[in-house]
Amino acid sequence: MTMRIGISKGGLQGAELIDACSDIAGIELVVADTQDELEERALDCEALMLNSARYSARLAERLASGASPVRWLQFASAGYETVLEHGLSDHVLLTNGGSAWGPTVAEHAMALILGLLRAVPLMERERLRARWDASHVIPHLRSLEGMKVGIVGAGDIGRGIAARLRPFGAEVIGVVRSPRPLEHVDHVCILDQICSVLPELDILVLALPLNDETRGMANASWFHIMKPSSLLINVGRGGLIDQSALIDALRNNAIGGAGLDVAIDEPLCPSSPLWLQDNVILTPHIAALGGRSLDRLIELCKENIMRFRDGLPLRNRVLVPSQRNGSVRAVDL
Template identity: 40%
Template sequence: MSGGRILRVAVNLPSQVDIVDQALQDDFPEVHFLKARAYDELARVLPSCQVLITNNSGYTPEVGRLAVRHAPGLEWIQFTTTGIDTALRSGLPPGAVVTNMRGVRAEVLATHAMALLLGVMRGLHSFEPLRERRQWQRDAMTPFTRALEGGTLVIVGLGSIGSSIARKARAFEMRVVGVSRQGRSAPHCERVVPHTQFREVLPEADALVLALPLTEETFHLLGRNELAHMKPGAVVVNIARGGLIDEPALIAALQQGRLGGAGLDVVESEPLAPDSPLWGMQNVLLTPHIGGRGGVEQDHRLAALLADNLRRFQAGRELRNRVDARTGLALDAHADHPAGDQPSADPPGAGR
């Protein structure tokens, strides 16, 4: 950005996740922040802005057309989310720099993955019907409780999220096998295999965690054939994107008892349809895509990264967490390898 001009920034975020608070605005008195929560507001202000701050779900096809066709001065889009798969499908302007928030949400997402894993393997979901009936049935719970220690966890995607899951799983004395694009060794993993060997390690998994981006190559990564390779009673956890799993195939495996359970923070079509069988399954633990939510402290970290990138943009310096607007692949030479929070190093066949 050349010095001297006024920077106009469109902020298209729901109020509950808007990190552009008054404190951040006060730090940049020379910047005009234009809040545009509704599409018609955004259509009015975006054509005159150099920067758009938005999130993945908010970047709809309508917003994509607006950015591509009617915002010729748009130079940079900052996503406050990690995944940008919806934005990639909606179309990003080829001339704009695109950045995301990968890494910031890694620890809380990893914690949520472990919470789902613990909940399913310890049978917490199975106790809920008993709790509602106020029945203290210890023996009835016993068949649904399993130990984590000594079990094998297969993690698909070894970026900042997957690596954090591996570290936490080792604290529970689990054996960890990783799957990544190139299969290079990684901390806390007994071994790492390339994506070409993804199906080969499935029979080892007492639990499988998906922590990688959704791309054309990873769509329905876990399908009927892959599920058939898993050992009876295995658990599936997905905190990345629902489209990574063939949902009807997963439901069938759960209904037939071939899988021991599933912990899902994401589903293929959100919100989950009221008639989905997943709602009524006692071997399924569901949360409504909240794995990346981490409270006020996380909002401060997100705002800090945004502020740093704003200063870099004003000074004409390279922005952090750049991604390719065509593929979603990380462009930063120093970037963490992805997994759930960036696509560059995770298996294309094996989203946040």
């Protein structure tokens, strides 16, 4: 019997995925070109492959109805905040694309860190003025060697950043919800105790999902106790930061700079003061793109399709709150 799997055209390389999976026996892949078609696929497919943004309230309602045969959702994205918003039936498995994007996002986080430490924004402004003045730049130059870097989030992205920091000689502190050993991490800090380490950090990296617990977690109380020279890097979700508090902290030199790949509202409003900050690097939510990211995503989806067909455990399983059986540990923190 053939198993039908619906693929949303938005966020997944539908044609490439269908081509890659053409040799898998017992599977029929059906592309949904529109949101309406995707929601219709919930009535005739056993699995759906989509981006978090495509998971709507209507789709959630259809999955919860007895008429839907869907038993598995594969998100292309690492984030899954729409599932937290709309809910997910207990009988439906959720997997994400975190392992596909992790290496590239980790590289991008390193680019933001090094760009700020090596005063790239300042030198770019000097270039536009055709000004070659080392004496003006040198006081702003810093090195990652010996710095303390805190990474909030221990999913694929957080672990990837930690691994890339080690060759630079940085001291890495992993911030997680519950204590456990972490590779490439020198020390582990419990999230509830983060305020005890914030004053020591030279760099704070946010690499975790957005949910009710993490929304606005980086706020004025954090910035007040961070070093005036410290850097904030966000490759998670824009909502992790109280953006108004961040702007105030940057304006008042409460922290030394920020590298942001995400914003609360995207695209970032042209009138946002963040555009005018000299100590900020902004990138338009592209940290995951480039290199082999899409190849890894297709490989992950293909492997999970075969695992789903064969009744094997799926890779990148995400346990949403209603499915954790009382556990308080999220998969990415």
